Amino acid sequence: MKIALVQVASPDAETREDRIDRVEKILRSINGAELIVLPELWSAGYFHFDDYAALAETLDGPTVSMCSRVAAELGVHLHLGSIIEAGEGGQLSNTSILLGPDGSVVHTYRKIHVFGYKSKEAELLTAGTSLPVAALPFGATAGITCYDLRFPGLWMELSTRGAEIVIVPAAWPAARREHWRLLSTARALEHQIFVVACNAAGTQEGVELGGHSRVVDPAGKVIAEADAGESVLMVDIDPAQVSTVRNEFPVINDRLASYQTLTV
Numbered sequence: 001m002k003i004a005l006v007q008v009a010s011p012d013a014e015t016r017e018d019r020i021d022r023v024e025k026i027l028r029s030i031n032g033a034e035l036i037v038l039p040e041l042w043s044a045g046y047f048h049f050d051d052y053a054a055l056a057e058t059l060d061g062p063t064v065s066m067c068s069r070v071a072a073e074l075g076v077h078l079h080l081g082s083i084i085e086a087g088e089g090g091q092l093s094n095t096s097i098l099l100g101p102d103g104s105v106v107h108t109y110r111k112i113h114v115f116g117y118k119s120k121e122a123e124l125l126t127a128g129t130s131l132p133v134a135a136l137p138f139g140a141t142a143g144i145t146c147y148d149l150r151f152p153g154l155w156m157e158l159s160t161r162g163a164e165i166v167i168v169p170a171a172w173p174a175a176r177r178e179h180w181r182l183l184s185t186a187r188a189l190e191h192q193i194f195v196v197a198c199n200a201a202g203t204q205e206g207v208e209l210g211g212h213s214r215v216v217d218p219a220g221k222v223i224a225e226a227d228a229g230e231s232v233l234m235v236d237i238d239p240a241q242v243s244t245v246r247n248e249f250p251v252i253n254d255r256l257a258s259y260q261t262l263t264v
């Protein structure tokens with residue numbers, strides 16, 4: 001199964017509309033992928049905090065509309081990264097969306113761990129409260145977002161819910177690139193899943209994004225990794241590897257359902 005990770009740059013001088021047009025052309029140039037993945041908040045630009053309210057959109061807004069049209073025309077699953085979603089009562093969320101090959105929404109995921117370190121996200125956005133896992137032709141698939149990579153409890157829950165492929169759109173800064181690599185590898189290895197981690201590239205508001213989108217297999221092997229710049233990373237995975245690895249080395253079976261029952 002071929003996956004395309006589209007590592008987009010969101011320069012300050014480019015408008016959202018121009019970026020959506022530009023990314024549409026990139027998406028249309030991709031051949032043979034069954035799943036295409038985009039980074040966190042690529043259309044708005046993660047670090048454009050002052051524009052969050054103005055760029056907030058609904059599920060029929062410009063980013064989702066373009067991606068939905070392209071997913072349907074190409075007949076692919078498309079994880080569009082995330083948008084600033086305008087919810088009820090003016091509430092804003094960092095909402096990741098997985099689209100099916102007919103362009104419809106398979107699931108939405110509102111980022112649970114909103115980021116506060118050198119970021120206004122935690123101040124401006126409301127955290128999500130749900131964690132969907134979808135049964136897709138290539139395996140049980142979930143999507144979480146960027147900072148969520150750091151929280152083992154969330155991954156344990158994804159694993160308990162049967163996730164086999166976890167998509168991680170991100171706007172992870174270059175300053176902490178080694179954390180990005182270490183954590184994405186560790187999550188794949190400890191839960192024996194595929195981690196499909198698509199980061200942003202370029203510079204926004206003086207912050208250099210880390211790039212290095214990567215796919216890690218259920219044995220913890222990095223099977224593809226991009227450089228720092230804007231690019232499309234194509235990778236071929238075998239979804240059956242999840243059960244092969246788990247049968248061969250059944251560490252998940254040895255995990256306790258809860259460690260809170262242990263005595264002191």
Ligand SMILES: O=C(O)CCC(=O)C(=O)O
Nearest residue numbers: 115146147171172173176
């Ligand atoms: O955890 C990090 O170092 C980066 C997180 C982040 O940039 C984000 O959640 O957007």
